[in-house]
Amino acid sequence: MKDIYTALMTPFNQDLSIDYPGLYRVLDKLIHEGNKSFVLCGTTGETSTLKLDERRVLVERVLNKYPRIRVIVGICSNNTAEVIRHIQMYHDNPAIYAFLIIVPYYIKPSQEGIYKHFDMIASSTDKKLLIYNIPSRCGVAITPETVIRLAKKHSHIIGMKQCGPLEDIAAIKTVLPLFKIYLGDDHLLLEGLKMQIDGLISVASHIDYPLIEKIIQQEQTFDDWCLKVLSQFLFKESNPAPIKYILSQMGYIQNILRPPLTSVSLQLEKELVPLIEKYKQNDLKH
Known part of the structure; x- marks a missing residue:
């Protein structure tokens, strides 16, 4: 089974503090559906707006409440x-699988x-x-050649999240077959599976984790079309x-x-009504 990480959003209260009960409700839903791996403090988590202490506390509170999950921590x-300092801020915890830089x-x-x-960052930590x-x-991409150069020097640079050209995956895997490549684009999941990705870091899994799991297991074109939509x-x-929303x-x-x-525009709110009703019905069934 390929890895499926949900790139977890960070809910807020009216005063813009982190809404932990809301976060736990989403986590409980995902864990019930079978999702056990998450990215905390990534782009979807609005990390650029989180203070350093908020990031640390968020990770600690989630891992304390859910000790059996596996987490990748984003460093933005x-x-x-600063990246080196941010990594050093987190206490050693076996539930933190890796840091996403x-x-x-x-x-x-x-x-x-x-x-x-990346060389300086990797040299500062194990x-x-x-x-x-x-x-x-x-505004700039890392080339397969630079990825390979880094991975050959630092064994603890174990993989990457790729939101760039799919052909880069093959170029890297040809040289580094054990290097983990996680796709970051939900809509390209089926194409990524054909390129031998190791898993998906997903936004869509917030509301349809079972669909993504089914595509990974069965690679059905219709299911992939549903995910693309x-x-x-x-x-x-x-x-x-x-x-x-x-x-x-x-x-x-x-x-x-x-x-x-x-928040989303009024136009998108209208367009999302059928989608929301569908997933509300799915929630009621469970």
Whole structure:
């Protein structure tokens, strides 16, 4: 079975503090459906708006309440020294599988700069690291050659989350067959499976984990089409606004995001009505 990680959103209260009861309701739902692996403090978790202490406390509280889950912790910074400090902030916990380190965004470093960024981070810790490649948000991509160079030097750089070209997966796997590659695009799951991905880091699993599990097990084209349609709605506007709106309408959380993110448009609210009604009915069945 491939790994399925839900890239967990972070619910907020009216005063913009973290809504832990809401977070636990979503986690309880996912765990009941069979999901045991999660990414905390990732892009979907609005991590760029979370203070450092909030991130640490969030991870600690989730792991204390759910000791049997497995967690990847996102580290959101384009400052090499800050990334090192952020990793050191977390206490050793066997439930933390790895740290997901984003390619430095906005400043557009060269490949040599990207290499040095991850090289310095890996040299500062013996904890497992995953590279997060998402050129659409970062403005720059890490090449397969740089990934291979890093993985050959640092054995604890164990894999990556790939939101870039699928052909990069084959280029890396050919040289590093044991290097873990997690797809970060729900709508490309079936295509990714054909490229021998090791799993999926998913947003859609918040509301349809069973569908994703079924696609991974059976690779049926119709199920994949359903996931593509669902993903289209989830990313029509800036993530995580659509998934938070859907979960709020299903009664799990409040529809609150931290600035500069805002809720979905009235137009998208209307478009989401049939989808929400479908998943409300599924919830009632369980």
